[in-house]
Amino acid sequence: MQKAAHQATIQTFLQTCRNHRLKITPQRVAIFKKLTGLGTHPTADEVYQMVKKDFSNISLDTVNRTLLTFAEIGVVDVVETFGGAKRFDPDVSNHHHFYCIQCGEIIDFKDPSYDDLSDPENLQHQFQIISKRVILKGFCNACLNHKSN
Ligand SMILES: [Zn+2]
Ligand SMILES: [Zn+2]
Numbered sequence: 001m002q003k004a005a006h007q008a009t010i011q012t013f014l015q016t017c018r019n020h021r022l023k024i025t026p027q028r029v030a031i032f033k034k035l036t037g038l039g040t041h042p043t044a045d046e047v048y049q050m051v052k053k054d055f056s057n058i059s060l061d062t063v064n065r066t067l068l069t070f071a072e073i074g075v076v077d078v079v080e081t082f083g084g085a086k087r088f089d090p091d092v093s094n095h096h097h098f099y100c101i102q103c104g105e106i107i108d109f110k111d112p113s114y115d116d117l118s119d120p121e122n123l124q125h126q127f128q129i130i131s132k133r134v135i136l137k138g139f140c141n142a143c144l145n146h147k148s149n
Contacts, residue, residue, distance in 0.1 A: 008036070008075045008092060020073045027055055031066050035076060036090040041106040043085040079106060080135065096133055100140035102147075107140065 008016070013032050017024050034050045035042065044064040052058050067088050070076040077089035082099060087106065096114050098107040114134040123129065139147070 008090070013075050016073050016075050022069065022073065027051070027058055027062070028066055030054055031063060032070065032075065035067070035070075035088060038090070041079050041087045041089050043087050045085065047088070080133075094131065096135070098136045098138070098140070100143055101137050102139050102143040105140050105142075 010029075010033070013029075014024060016022075017028070022028075030051050031047060034047055038046075044067050045060060047067065048058070048060045048063040051063060067076065068078075071078045071088070074092060077092050079087040079089050079097070081087065082104075084104070089106075089108075091108055094115060095108050095110050098109060099105075100107070111134070115132075117132060117134070119129050119132070
């Protein structure tokens with residue numbers, strides 16, 4: 001199991017915005033930088049809390065809509081939700097998730113054998129499958145250590 005780290009760089013981000021004729025504003029750049037700087041899978045509210053330190057006029061709604069726009073143009077991913085608020089993933093490369101059911105942390109990992117899992121035959125006939133992600137659920141190390149104390 002390898003740790004994943006494949007975020008769009010700021011250059012890729014700016015180029016993708018230009019390709020989609022999305023205006024590059026200081027707020028958009030800040031939102032992108034905060035999100036990719038985290039290395040986690042934050043909610044729009046978590047990104048908002050950080051961005052509003054620099055842009056006191058920005059609203060949660062703006063941050064939320066910006067993140068959804070980023071997802072549309074493919075510079076971030078929306079994570080499958082496990083209930084609760086929508087979460088965003090700065091890593092748009094092929095990777096898998098470990099989800100801690102205690103603290104809600106989503107940890108990225110890469111694993112070629114998961115990438116190579118074959119698709120169920122009945123689904124292959126029904127759908128066009130373009131990507132796959134394995135989600136493992138359990139307790140992260142921090143929560144395990146906490147439990148045993
Ligand atoms: Zn945990
Ligand atoms: Zn991820």
